[in-house]
Amino acid sequence: MIEIILLISAILFIFALKLFGRPSTAHRANSFAMLAMALAVFSAFNFDFSKYDSAFYITIVVSGLLGVLISKRVQMTQMPELVGLFNGFGGGASGAIAYVELSNTSLPISDVFVAIFSMVIGIFTFSGSLIAVLKLRGKLNNFSTKLGNIFSVFLPTILIIPAVLEMDTFLNEFIILVALIAGVIRVAVIGGADMPVVIAFLNSLSGIAAMSAGFIVNSIILIVAGALVGASGIILTLLMCAAMNRTLLDVLKGGFGTTNINNEYTKDPISTSPEDVAIELSYAESVVIVPGYGMAVAQAQAAVKELTNTLKDKNIEVKFAIHPVAGRMPGHMNVLLAEVDIDYEDMFTLEDINSEFSSTDVVLVLGANDVVNPLARTDEESPIYGMPILDVDLAKQVVVLKRSMSPGYAGIANPLFINDNAKMLFADAKEGLENIIKSFELV
Amino acid sequence: MEATFLLTLLITFLASFIGYELISKIPQTLHTPLMSGSNAISGITLIAAILIYPEVGDSQILQIIVLIAIAFATLNIVGGFSVTGRILGMFKKND
Numbered sequence: 001m002i003e004i005i006l007l008i009s010a011i012l013f014i015f016a017l018k019l020f021g022r023p024s025t026a027h028r029a030n031s032f033a034m035l036a037m038a039l040a041v042f043s044a045f046n047f048d049f050s051k052y053d054s055a056f057y058i059t060i061v062v063s064g065l066l067g068v069l070i071s072k073r074v075q076m077t078q079m080p081e082l083v084g085l086f087n088g089f090g091g092g093a094s095g096a097i098a099y100v101e102l103s104n105t106s107l108p109i110s111d112v113f114v115a116i117f118s119m120v121i122g123i124f125t126f127s128g129s130l131i132a133v134l135k136l137r138g139k140l141n142n143f144s145t146k147l148g149n150i151f152s153v154f155l156p157t158i159l160i161i162p163a164v165l166e167m168d169t170f171l172n173e174f175i176i177l178v179a180l181i182a183g184v185i186r187v188a189v190i191g192g193a194d195m196p197v198v199i200a201f202l203n204s205l206s207g208i209a210a211m212s213a214g215f216i217v218n219s220i221i222l223i224v225a226g227a228l229v230g231a232s233g234i235i236l237t238l239l240m241c242a243a244m245n246r247t248l249l250d251v252l253k254g255g256f257g258t259t260n261i262n263n264e265y266t267k268d269p270i271s272t273s274p275e276d277v278a279i280e281l282s283y284a285e286s287v288v289i290v291p292g293y294g295m296a297v298a299q300a301q302a303a304v305k306e307l308t309n310t311l312k313d314k315n316i317e318v319k320f321a322i323h324p325v326a327g328r329m330p331g332h333m334n335v336l337l338a339e340v341d342i343d344y345e346d347m348f349t350l351e352d353i354n355s356e357f358s359s360t361d362v363v364l365v366l367g368a369n370d371v372v373n374p375l376a377r378t379d380e381e382s383p384i385y386g387m388p389i390l391d392v393d394l395a396k397q398v399v400v401l402k403r404s405m406s407p408g409y410a411g412i413a414n415p416l417f418i419n420d421n422a423k424m425l426f427a428d429a430k431e432g433l434e435n436i437i438k439s440f441e442l443v
Numbered sequence: 444m445e446a447t448f449l450l451t452l453l454i455t456f457l458a459s460f461i462g463y464e465l466i467s468k469i470p471q472t473l474h475t476p477l478m479s480g481s482n483a484i485s486g487i488t489l490i491a492a493i494l495i496y497p498e499v500g501d502s503q504i505l506q507i508i509v510l511i512a513i514a515f516a517t518l519n520i521v522g523g524f525s526v527t528g529r530i531l532g533m534f535k536k537n538d
Contacts, residue, residue: 027535055506072525083482096508099508210488329475331474338534
């Protein structure tokens with residue numbers, strides 16, 4: 001009976017992933033996954049609910065309610081932090097379980113190795129995720145990469161200590177401590193804009209930790225579900241890395257954008273006003289909006305929607321060009337736009353829209369920088385050389401809405417800003433958009 | 444024993460392969476809900492906690508550690524699915 005429930009659960013998990021493939025069926029995917037999870041958890045009790053005391057049930061109910069509460073309250077712009085936090089919880093849980101199993105002296109030797117693996121990965125995911133959350137909230141500045149490098153040498157050294165001391169008590173606790181510190185330092189040296197990769201990577205690790213916990217307790221469903229999560233995280237990690245033309249190793253090394261490169265501009269940019277932008281937009285037939293992290297920071301989604309409506313009312317075609325690493329997690333911009341009811345049919349990926357820029361009248365860049373930097377195509381010396389970018393500089397007119405000329409994450413100047421076809425509107429994304437919308441009423 | 448272990452390895456490989464194939468087809472628009480959804484699934488480690496909880500014996504410390512794991516995993520599952528549902532609801536109304 002239990003086996004049949006578990007079989008159904010595993011099949012439902014796989015179907016859920018299949019349904020996730022299209023926006024129109026994705027909400028059903030979530031229901032399938034929830035049902036699969038409920039069946040899997042139910043089967044773990046093996047119809048014997050009396051084995052568990054009240055502390056057990058209270059913990060489940062209270063933390064479940066807390067989970068609902070958090071998820072209802074969180075704002076869409078905080079989604080990367082929330083996913084990061086939950087990653088950490090998942091990893092921490094697997095790590096804790098592995099620790100308890102290791103304390104069980106009757107564990108066969110093969111399981112001991114799996115348990116140590118699960119514990120290290122889980123605890124690393126836990127501390128790394130918490131640091132990632134702090135980074136996303138802007139509470140933690142970049143540690144120097146030097147610290148990371150010192151640690152890379154220090155870590156193997158410290159691991160010899162227990163062997164030398166012939167330590168046999170507190171060995172597991174020692175391993176936990178090392179994994180905790182490793183998670184903190186590894187993530188701390190990586191910059192905020194690389195967090196999409198880090199979050200996806202930690203997501204994968206939380207799946208791998210769960211999968212290996214499945215090996216210890218002999219639960220096939222745990223192995224299957226953990227493997228699915230591990231695979232999903234790895235795919236997203238590799239996609240993000242490819243979108244920056246960097247390797248995972250390079251991202252994890254940290255310190256990106258801290259090298260001092262000549263980022264002076266050879267001439268002053270052309271500054272424009274909200275009124276001029278409104279006039280320019282109203283004469284356009286096609287407009288492409290490129291959202292970046294600046295849109296999320298300024299909470300400008302509602303203003304974007306209003307501008308889109310204004311333009312569409314004038315029969316102007318509006319499209320959104322979304323770079324894979326725009327924002328702080330995979331698909332971040334899409335979610336923010338969906339939040340304000342922008343049709344996902346209007347959101348385009350880099351591959352789909354790049355050929356259209358040369359026939360676009362106006363491109364509006366909203367708080368994005370490195371993902372539209374043409375140096376990625378031309379300057380072999382540039383740290384972003386080879387990164388696929390949105391070719392907005394090919395459009396007839398580019399308006400960049402940005403607070404200042406300050407460089408983006410890569411720490412380099414963006415020659416797009418001083419291009420002949422580009423104008424700068426210096427403002428906060430939300431304020432700037434609202435002023436453009438106001439000016440429309442006067443046009 | 445040997446045969447079961449090999450079978451488990453085979454299942455692991457197949458699950459990873461199916462996951463990789465299916466997830467590769469998911470469009471960029473859905474990457475955030477995919478992440479929060481798969482994130483919720485990683486809380487399935489709750490099963491391991493449920494399985495070992497009755498077996499920890501008298502050690503109070505170990506019992507508390509398992510309870511912490513249960514709290515973390517439950518939060519991960521419930522919060523993760525709930526927030527994924529919220530995100531997907533925003534895509535649904537666009538239909």
